[in-house]
Amino acid sequence: MFFSIQRSLLLSLSLAMSGSVMVVRAQDSVLDATATAVNPEPVSAVSAAGGQVEEVAAAVRSSPLVETPIATGESIAPASAGEPASLPEPRKSDAASLIAPDSEGQMQREAIIKSHDATGALDVGWAYFDQKQWETSRQWFDRALDFDPKSSRAAEGLIMSTYREGNAKAAYEVAQAHAGLVPEGQAIVVKAVATTAQQLVSDGEVEKAESLISGFPETEAPIAEIRKAIASRRMESAVARQEYEEARTIAKANDIDTAVVARDEAADLLQQAAEARDSGQHRASLDLVDQAEKVAPLERSGRRLKAWSLYRNRDFDDSAKMFEELYREGKDRDSAEGLVNSLQQSGKTDSLAKLSKELGGPLASASEPVLLAANRAEEERLRRQSEQQRELLAQAERERQMAAADDQAGQDAMAARASAGSGGMTTTVAAASAMTFSGDPIDRTRRDIPESSRINGGVGVQTTTRDGGLDKLRVTHMPTVETTLVFGTGGNQSLTLGVHALSLDGGGFRSGRLVGSADSTLDPRPFVTETDTLIEPTLAYRLEKGERAFFAEIGTTPLGADISAKPVGAIGVEWQGERAAAGLQGFSESVKESMLSYTGMTDPYTGESWGRVVKTGVRADGAIDLGDNWGAHGLFEFSKLEGEGVVDNSSVSGDIGLSYQLDVPGFEYVAIGPNFHFEAYDKNLSQFTNGHGGYFSPDQLYQGMLGASFMTETGRSWLAEGFVGVGAQSNDQAAAPVLANSPDGRFYEASSDSSAIFTARMQALFELNPQWRLGAQAGYAKTAAYEDFAVSLYMSFLFDGHSGLDATDLKRGQ
Numbered sequence: 001m002f003f004s005i006q007r008s009l010l011l012s013l014s015l016a017m018s019g020s021v022m023v024v025r026a027q028d029s030v031l032d033a034t035a036t037a038v039n040p041e042p043v044s045a046v047s048a049a050g051g052q053v054e055e056v057a058a059a060v061r062s063s064p065l066v067e068t069p070i071a072t073g074e075s076i077a078p079a080s081a082g083e084p085a086s087l088p089e090p091r092k093s094d095a096a097s098l099i100a101p102d103s104e105g106q107m108q109r110e111a112i113i114k115s116h117d118a119t120g121a122l123d124v125g126w127a128y129f130d131q132k133q134w135e136t137s138r139q140w141f142d143r144a145l146d147f148d149p150k151s152s153r154a155a156e157g158l159i160m161s162t163y164r165e166g167n168a169k170a171a172y173e174v175a176q177a178h179a180g181l182v183p184e185g186q187a188i189v190v191k192a193v194a195t196t197a198q199q200l201v202s203d204g205e206v207e208k209a210e211s212l213i214s215g216f217p218e219t220e221a222p223i224a225e226i227r228k229a230i231a232s233r234r235m236e237s238a239v240a241r242q243e244y245e246e247a248r249t250i251a252k253a254n255d256i257d258t259a260v261v262a263r264d265e266a267a268d269l270l271q272q273a274a275e276a277r278d279s280g281q282h283r284a285s286l287d288l289v290d291q292a293e294k295v296a297p298l299e300r301s302g303r304r305l306k307a308w309s310l311y312r313n314r315d316f317d318d319s320a321k322m323f324e325e326l327y328r329e330g331k332d333r334d335s336a337e338g339l340v341n342s343l344q345q346s347g348k349t350d351s352l353a354k355l356s357k358e359l360g361g362p363l364a365s366a367s368e369p370v371l372l373a374a375n376r377a378e379e380e381r382l383r384r385q386s387e388q389q390r391e392l393l394a395q396a397e398r399e400r401q402m403a404a405a406d407d408q409a410g411q412d413a414m415a416a417r418a419s420a421g422s423g424g425m426t427t428t429v430a431a432a433s434a435m436t437f438s439g440d441p442i443d444r445t446r447r448d449i450p451e452s453s454r455i456n457g458g459v460g461v462q463t464t465t466r467d468g469g470l471d472k473l474r475v476t477h478m479p480t481v482e483t484t485l486v487f488g489t490g491g492n493q494s495l496t497l498g499v500h501a502l503s504l505d506g507g508g509f510r511s512g513r514l515v516g517s518a519d520s521t522l523d524p525r526p527f528v529t530e531t532d533t534l535i536e537p538t539l540a541y542r543l544e545k546g547e548r549a550f551f552a553e554i555g556t557t558p559l560g561a562d563i564s565a566k567p568v569g570a571i572g573v574e575w576q577g578e579r580a581a582a583g584l585q586g587f588s589e590s591v592k593e594s595m596l597s598y599t600g601m602t603d604p605y606t607g608e609s610w611g612r613v614v615k616t617g618v619r620a621d622g623a624i625d626l627g628d629n630w631g632a633h634g635l636f637e638f639s640k641l642e643g644e645g646v647v648d649n650s651s652v653s654g655d656i657g658l659s660y661q662l663d664v665p666g667f668e669y670v671a672i673g674p675n676f677h678f679e680a681y682d683k684n685l686s687q688f689t690n691g692h693g694g695y696f697s698p699d700q701l702y703q704g705m706l707g708a709s710f711m712t713e714t715g716r717s718w719l720a721e722g723f724v725g726v727g728a729q730s731n732d733q734a735a736a737p738v739l740a741n742s743p744d745g746r747f748y749e750a751s752s753d754s755s756a757i758f759t760a761r762m763q764a765l766f767e768l769n770p771q772w773r774l775g776a777q778a779g780y781a782k783t784a785a786y787e788d789f790a791v792s793l794y795m796s797f798l799f800d801g802h803s804g805l806d807a808t809d810l811k812r813g814q
Helices: 002-018 053-062 103-115 118-130 134-147 152-164 168-177 185-202 206-212 221-240 244-253 259-278 282-295 300-312 316-329 333-345 349-359 362-393 397-418 427-434
Strands: 454-465 473-487 493-505 534-545 548-556 567-576 580-590 609-627 630-644 646-662 667-681 700-712 718-733 751-767 772-782 787-798
Touching: 103 118, 118 134, 118 152, 134 152, 152 168, 152 185, 168 185, 185 206, 185 221, 206 221, 221 244, 221 259, 244 259, 259 282, 259 300, 282 300, 300 316, 300 333, 316 333, 316 349, 333 349, 333 362, 349 362, 427 580, 427 609, 427 630, 427 646, 427 667, 427 700, 473 787, 609 646, 630 667, 700 751
Parallel strands: none
Antiparallel strands: 454 473, 454 787, 473 493, 493 534, 534 548, 548 567, 567 580, 580 609, 609 630, 630 646, 646 667, 667 700, 700 718, 718 751, 751 772, 772 787
């Protein structure tokens, strides 16, 4: 009898939850038979298992194998072999009448209670159970136990009714209290609860599952497993929200392997790294890959991403190592190209040749063009070396010794120029030097010796505007032609001949303005503010020997102007070390601020010409690497200004500044920093009456600017450099006689001005093929006193073509 109760309870609870209930609650012979399945109604949470109990009871009592009501307590005699089972006679009482609400049913129930009839109480309990009146059935099963404390059937009914009421924890406690009658009751309730909770967890209803098992002891293995399943779900939810620390905390608290959290976090970081790479943020991409690697070991895709990030950040040695490891593991095209590019950029073509021969596969085909180019370059180097040796052998011993010394100096010069095109300087010094002429819309630094003789041709326009009228000057270059011949040992000398065709336009004449010798009593006369084509020739020589350079230039002011041309030029020396650079020069140059200062003009009242101002003086500049990417630069200039019929003048000016070089992939340098400029003139000669020169000559000028300069990576088929800066300027212009040569008591009033300032200049150069280059320049400057704009386009043809651009290919000056 005990065994049948145990099986009955187990099947009633477990099958109720599985969705198909078999006939139970009968004696052994009935339980061993196959019963009819009952289709369960939809259930949820705790009531899911108990919701099938009614069908279970009904199915048992309606089964053709059972001819008496279930719960009679009568034994069924086992059948003899080959004979049908001998079933007990049915009870006289009808279960339905026991729970009838009429007086007869009431009397039967009262009689059962009065006589302490345990079997009758059990029948009433099952009758109410079949009617799904769980609380009433529980009360009658409880009475049956009072009447017969050893009734296992009453204990079973009590457990099932309590469970069906929706209180799984209470059912567990009832089973625990009656473990002697139903030994497997606790385990069966736990199994039923665990099965329901597992389904809830699978459906994502974690909170309901946790509520269902609340209060059950951890010692029950199925409960412990459910708690772990809930923890796993919560860990997965934290991972989905990218709350990885929370996920790890949950995993550690529940003894769950944290490796899955690490893998998911690493995968997320790698995804972010790939997105940063695609948007060009290569430094951020590498940082994210490093973070992912700290979280979990990188798989092949992650290592490939790191290798390319190292390459994009110019860490070519480390990227080459990673690409080689990847290629050795699996010979794919991507790692082959990464290895080729890394070794090429680091100049290790010998290592590339060895690996290509050793490993073969896609690496051999990917490296072939690079190795062929390296071989051609080596052959060209050997050819030039052979030619130099033949020349040396043809000379006397003394000449050969001198040539050998010059050869060494020439090689030093070539090596210096090859270092980012900055004369062997560190990029910090080069970046600081680029900040020196921070306020000019045109780069005024001098040209280094290029690698090849060349011809440059171009056109351009520059416009300077101050108050209006004659203060405006537009210079149109149409065209400019320069021929540079590179010669000497190692190509350490150059000679450049330039012919510039230009025209000038001073703009419209402002009515009522005093010009020439005019005063308020003279009638206005036509005033010429334009010129025909003028010619401006230049000849420049440069010698570079190791860290030192010498240069000399000679030319004239524009030929064909109202006033005869005057010689201009420069001579100077430069020194360019690794951590510092300096230059000193004497110069004579045109003041190109107005038509009056540049070429001179004719007085419409007297017919006499005056103007054509030339500035002559000395200029010293320098830059130094202060360490930790900091650099400083400075410039000092003193000059005299003289012109035809113009009062002599003098000026002094200076620049000083700091720069900080940023580490930006794809650039030789990007530097930012402040620059301070001071300028002062002895006299104010900015007007257009006799004795004045028509150039801006403040009594004092102060300017502060925050600027940024840059140059893209050399050796590519395109190159760009530029500067942009913003700041503020103030200037004071002294009072000046209207007729500066012969003052008559009239004066131009003193003035002061200040404003924000802005300067930007840009130059880009493109390699069309090994012999042709196309370049463009543009610049703009706005100060308190004037506005300046310049743009030009030029073309270069190289006699000895080569691939890859550096700073020596860029156009300098005007």
